[in-house]
Amino acid sequence: MTAYEEALSRPATLELNSGRNTTSPGHVTQRLPFIVACLLVAGHSAFAMPCHFETQGEGRVTAIVDGRSVRLDDGREVRLAGIEPTATTKQALASLLVGRDVTLRSTDDTPDRYGRQGAFVFIGESDASVQATLLAQGEAIASAEIADKDCAAALMASEAQARRQKMGNWADPLAIKNAESPDDILAGIGRFMVVEGKVLSVRQAGATTYLNFGRNWTRGFAVTISRRALPAFESAGISLKALENKRILVRGWIEGNTGPRIDVRLLGQVELLGANEPTGVRP
Incomplete structure (x- = not known):
């Protein structure tokens, strides 16, 4: 059992009857959500390499199809797992990925009914997925669809940080x-x-x-x-x-x-x- 799973299994983590907040001049520390709060217990080590699933191929990005899909130089269309796009996601993807060599990671490389391969996308040797980068910039929304708890918690933490700082989409x-x-x-x-x-x-x-x-x-x-x-x-x-x-x-x-x-x-x-x-x- 990971530290995240252990934290999630304890009812006390929810603190449903607690309204405590920590305050300081000009700043209010806001309570984190169910899934993100577990990060406080799990610590950094549990998420050192989140979403690093089995490698499912590599390629160079030649085009951005839409807010969560890209096309590689071998013709494959890749759908970015774990996020939902905002109005600015497509442009952010273009800035990050066009012409870049990427590695695809997932638990399964079976295409969906539209022929798209779902995956987490990593640029070069980066340890951070493109999805986590988009979420941290406020350029995407976490979908909550990822079954792996450590990966899901890391994505939610990236989004929560952007929300607190009113980054990108969250400035609206x-x-x-x-x-x-x-x-x-x-x-x-x-x-x-x-x-x-x-x-x-x-x-x-x-x-x-x-x-x-x-x-x-x-x-x-x-x-x-x-x-x-x-x-x-x-x-x-x-x-x-x-x-x-x-x-x-x-x-x-x-x-x-x-x-x-x-x-x-x-x-x-x-x-x-x-x-x-x-x-x-x-x-």
């Missing part, structure tokens, strides 16, 4: 949507978003648990969690009912008709915010 106050403005969220249906808000109620209907952020359940923003996703939360010591009246960040694809929602399938999609952080803070 609208980069994180307000759960109290469901119409703004619904306008982004079909897009990947990060939403902040206070959970007003937790309800279960059949095999689905609902985290409701509005009193009007049909029009307000909500998070849905299916029964098959519950074991991940339970193994981390997280009681969904305990999230009532807590402020969280949630990330995912916006769905819905009358009211917007995000379907949470992975633990890393949910982050707990400190109780004393003022409403509207965008870490």
Whole structure:
């Protein structure tokens, strides 16, 4: 068991009833999210070489296809794993990668149904993936889709740093949507978003648990969690009912008709915010 896994398995790490913050002149140290908080316990050594999976090939980048896909000189199209693009990701990729020799690392080199090879991309002998670089610059959003916990935690830590420093995309106050403005969220249906808000109620209907952020359940923003996703939360010591009246960040694809929602399938999609952080803070 890694230090990260050990930290994640302890319910005390969540501190659901704690609102402690450390303050100093001109600066407020903000509480880190579920997955990133474990970094404080795990320490640097656990993440010395995150996302360094098996080498799945090398090549030179000749073109940027879109915000998370590049083309190599041998014709392969590579989809960058672990991130979702922002409006500036494609340009950032062009600056970083065009004409550069790269190494591809992943647990599997099987192409997806569109023929793209998913991988972490490393420039030359660099120990930092291109994904981590984009996240640290605020030029991408962590997708929370990576199963490897050490790699996922390292990506989330890179994003959290950029959020705290308001780098890149996070300099825009609208980069994180307000759960109290469901119409703004619904306008982004079909897009990947990060939403902040206070959970007003937790309800279960059949095999689905609902985290409701509005009193009007049909029009307000909500998070849905299916029964098959519950074991991940339970193994981390997280009681969904305990999230009532807590402020969280949630990330995912916006769905819905009358009211917007995000379907949470992975633990890393949910982050707990400190109780004393003022409403509207965008870490």
